[in-house]
Amino acid sequence: MNHAATTPPSQNPPTEPIRPVAQVPDRPSLDGLEDRWSASWGEQDLYAFDATAPRERVFSIDTPPPTASGSLHIGHVFSYTHTDCMARYRRMRGHEVFYPMGWDDNGLPTERRVQNYYGVQVDTSLPFEADFTPPYAGDVPKKHRPTPVSRQNFVQLCLTLAAEDEKSFEQVFRYLGLSVDWAQTYQTISPTSQQTSQRAFLRQLARGEAYQIEAPTLWDVTFQTAVAQAELEDRERDGAYHRISFHGAEGPVFIETTRPELLAACVALVAHPDDERYQGLFGSTVTSPVFGVEVPVLAHPLADPEKGAGIAMICTFGDTTDVTWWRELNLPTRTIIGRDGRILPEAPAAITSAEGLAAYQQLVGLTVFSAQKQTVELLQASGDLHGEPRKITHPVKFYEKGDKPLEIVSSRQWYARNGGRDADLREQLIQRGRELTWHPEFMRSRYENWVDGLAGDWLLSRQRFFGVPFPLWYRLDEAGEVVYDDPLVPSEDRLPIDPSTDVPDGYTEDQRGKPGGFAGDPDVLDTWATSSLTPQLAGRWERDPDFFSRVFPYDVRPQAHDIIRTWLFSTMVRANAEHDSLPWRHAAISGWILDPDRKKMSKSKGNVVTPLGLLQQHGSDAVRYWAASARLGGDTAFDEGQMKIGRRLAIKLLNASKFALSFAGDEQVTLDPAAVTEPLDRAILAQLATVVDTATRAYENYDHARALEVTESFFWTFCDDYLELVKDRAYGSEKFTAEATDSARAALWLALDVLLRLLAPVLPFATEEVWSWWREGSVHRAAWPTSQVLHTAAGDGDPSLVSVAGSALAALRKVKSEAKVSQRTEFASATLLLPEADHEAVRAVLADLRAAGRVAGDLTLGNGTDDVTVDGELLPPPPKNR
RNA sequence: GGGCCUAUAGCUCAGUUGGUUAGAGCGUCGCGUUUACACCGCGGAUGUCGGGGGUUCGAGUCCCUCUGGGCCCA
Secondary structure, three states, rough: OOOOOEEEEOOOOOOOOOOOOOOOOOOOOOOHHHHHHHHHHHHHHOOOOOOOOHHEEEEEOOOOEEEOOOOOHHHHHHHHHHHHHHHHHHHHHHOOEEOOOOOEOHHHHHHHHHHHHHHHEOOOOOOOOOOEEEEEEEEOOOOOEEEEHHHHHHHHHHHHHHHHHHHHHHHHHHHHHOHHHHHEEEOOOOHHHHHHHHHHHHHHOOOOOOEOOOOOOOOOOOEEEOOHHHHEEEEEEEEEEEEEEEEOOOOOEEEEOOOHHHHHEEEEEEEOOOOHHOOOOOOOOOEEOOOOOOEEEEOOOOOOOOOOOEEEEEEEEOOOHHHHHHHHHHOOOOOOOOOEEEOOOOOOOOOOOOOHHHHOOOOOOOEEEEEEEHHHHHHHHOOEEEOEEEEEEEEEEEEEHHHHHOEEEEEEEEOOOOOOOOOOHHHHHHHHHHHHHHHHHHHHHHHHHHHHHOOEEEOEEEEOOOOOEEOOOEEOOOOOOOOEEEEEOOHHHHOOOOOOOOOOOOOHHHHHHHOEEEEEOEEEEEEHHOOOOHHHHOOOOOOOOOHHHHHHHEEOOOOOOOHHHHHHHHHHHHHHHHHOOOOOEEEEEEEEEOOOOOOOOHHHHHHOOOHHHHHHHHHHHHHHHHHOOOOOOOOOOOOHHHHHHHHHHHHHHHHHHHHHOOOOOOOOOOOOOHHHOHHHHHHHHHHHHHHHHHHHHHHOOOOEEEHHHEEEEEEHHHHHHHHHHHHHHOOOOOOOOHHHHHHHHHEEEEHHHHHHHHHHOHHHHHHHHHHHEEOOOHHHHHHOOOOHHHHHHHHHOHHHHHHHHHHHHHHHHHEEEEHOOOOOOEEEEEEEEEHHHHHHHHHHHHHHHHHHHHOOOOOOEEEOOOOOOOEEEEEEOOOOOO
């Protein structure tokens, strides 16, 4: 583990100016703090990044850009709070924090939202309409048939809606109190991002990392686009094994398949080379039923003897195993499924018999689903379907955003090397993963697991409308056919370009689409191809080299674990290739929010809790408290109870602060360690010194939850025991000397000063509010506390005094509680029974105990156990007021 | 099938490199309107640390194994 703590740039003791007179409200309240302080921070540019800071003083964050055209959910609030706690801690440590925000408005989610919001659909054949008004805006009736619009109009709608969504996101994040520098915002679709993305692609192309190839490709028939491995997910689906007979020289050969509709696309049968049942068949041929195509029987180790009949038909293409077989066994291609998911009009050339062609005609134009039914009927008619289909459930590959099973079609696509076909590169990327410090550590195995399992290179091209275009054109030969081999590439200074409107050098617009002319690449880049460049986008790569050198490689990438295989991995691939470096030093991986049933929270569950509503209901500090209570990597229950606790903590902080500051009256609060003379006061500060050290160590180790826990737990002891014990003394009761009173006040103020700083990252609003009562400037630009001042004040004070005194106080309270009388009831006299070893400690705080326990007469000590008890005489309870 | 995480009070979770009698908050029950705080305070009760085995003077903690939950990959 890499625990190397960053050397703090400044370790000055706190010197932030103290106001001459503290202004404490009569009734402190959390209400309205979010609006007031977020506005104030904005006006002051409190979180502005100073781009002149030297790299070693910069702490840079590669913030996840939320998908602008979705909606923020509670998971965003959760993980962004983790990041913000880090950012605020680092800022207080004296780092210049680079904390940008991005909006991921590029890609399919935006397309989908625009379609649904405006009730439109792209028709690429339509021309641009300058004054186009969409038929609806968010109020599309159910029965509305999408209005066709041109691609350019559609893109404009995407940009318009994304901009609106971004505004509302920013509002939520400001309300949440994220200390983002809002001047550093970027969008993944902006011209600058397109330029960066296209530039990076051209570099990949120049280095030979990007290439195009005609190959079987996973295809989503709904979205009409190719899909990459990283976007796949398996879903359990019902299916059925159909037992089908092929006709061999020695009699029928039975295979079992879940996809009988692909029979016309069958190119071979395959069994495991060791499978004794089929030894005699290897090398022979059989004829497919219904279509009458002769196919070979082959051996391949991927054939699973346990599965079905142990012999399978290979079709082009039913699944990824078919693709492997097809490639490794050099099989022909017989495509029957089109890109719309329907059976193609043209039968494969291998089907030659009249019966076969007639049968194929019955399938043409059918969906996969209907084609299956039809094929089954054909098989039944020919007597080649045996028995009832045997129902099973099996994993089927889906596009993660789609709802129809993926098909595999052969198509020309762009790919980028990512180690999927290259053991050296793969090893290099795994090594990069080991250079990265993961929080928590075990998340690295997710990464390695993914890299190890890569099945091929990164599919870059998408057949969509809204996205970053490929910055390429192709020559058209004399027949008007596209010449793919030698794309026309723009120089980098022309970027960004749109090949559908821009013209390659040496050509004119009127040559577009003409024989001997050119054609633009119609595709857009995978959104991850742009999102993998967030360090470069936010860091102004190639646009401002000085700026870039101050932020890159970044200090930390915060994100959730579900996108390790996509965002994290692809960013590693790009940085490794382009910069020969890690993109960041640390990866801080947040867990997920689970609903009370321990399931991942999702919109489809109909959970209508909006983040803003939640923040308004409980207060931002309260919600942040809930989020910050969870350590990195831990999946966490959505728990409003925890938010209520956070709210109480924030309120308690206001009230305890008011109490401590009230003792100054019209005098200036002082932070004078020398004034702390009483043993109990020194004890509490000694304990707080340990808290500071522990919390600091925790933050250095990206463990905000531990820092909060130790601080919070101290704070409650501080309030419940310490404040009660010193109350009388701090008020200046005549039972105490002026020096003793001053000691209590000094300790309270010193403790408050430190506590506000410790809690500032988690509770930015309440701490800023209190800070403003008595300090100049913002607590969020104040120095993180060190234990030094506290040690000075505590001297040789024994921190264990606090707990000894606390349990003695609890024993006194318990007597009253059990006697069912008010805590104001006085003891005539009392004896504390506790271990003799503790007597000396308790004697040191006896006066405070007498006051807090309201012992009118003597308070003496006797021998007892750790479980402190009291032998005492209570006076009659005081009369009830009012 | 391979891998990762997780199992501690009714609930949510802490428990450092093994070290007496296992903690916190919530909830619950009882009491209390005390001039920081009723968005409050005080006090009480609550556990075979998932099961089994092992290492050790000593295991919630380390090892093995079984079981449950969650996730990633195939």
